[in-house]
Amino acid sequence: xxxxxxxxxxxxxxxxxxxxxxxIVSLKHPAIPGTRHLCGGSLITAKWxxxxxxxxxxxxxxxxxxxxxxxxxLTKPGPGAQLRRIKKLVRHEHYNKNDKSNxxxxxxx
Numbered sequence: 001x002x003x004x005x006x007x008x009x010x011x012x013x014x015x016x017x018x019x020x021x022x023x024i025v026s027l028k029h030p031a032i033p034g035t036r037h038l039c040g041g042s043l044i045t046a047k048w049x050x051x052x053x054x055x056x057x058x059x060x061x062x063x064x065x066x067x068x069x070x071x072x073x074l075t076k077p078g079p080g081a082q083l084r085r086i087k088k089l090v091r092h093e094h095y096n097k098n099d100k101s102n103x104x105x106x107x108x109x
Contacts, residue, residue, distance in 0.1 A: 016072035018080050025049050026068045027107075029059070035074040041107065043069055053095040053105040062086050067107070084109050 025041035032038060041051035049067065059065060067084045071077035088108035095102045 018072055018078045021072060022070045022080070024070065024072075025051070026071060026074060027051060027055060028066050028068060030064060037074050038065065041067070047109050049107040049109065051105050051107060053091040053103050054097070054100055056089060056091070056105065057097055062089050067109070 023043040025043055026035075026037050027039045027041055028036040029038045030036060039051055039055035041049040044050045049069075056062065056065075063085070065086055067086065068077050069082045069084060071081040077083075086107045086109070090106040090108070092102040092104045095104070
């Protein structure tokens with residue numbers, strides 16, 4: 001699940017300017033080595049993040065997962081990034097773990 005610095009780079013890409021993507025979210029779990037990155041998400045309002053429901057299939061306590069909002073690098077969040085906790089997880093009511101149908105969830109901050 002974790003990534004080292006070599007696998008988190010885009011070949012031929014350009015560095016994003018700090019604050020260029022304020023809606024991008026990295027869901028992080030302390031048990032994941034390296035960057036701790038679990039899944040990605042998008043900030044859709046000041047209080048809600050859109051992500052995939054499967055990200056929480058193996059998570060027993062959502063309280064250990066934290067969010068880094070607005071970071072342009074997984075290894076160095078930067079000065080504009082915010083760390084937040086999840087208040088509530090809302091999975092699609094018809095999400096199916098087996099075939100991953102309706103694989104969508106909302107996170108309340």
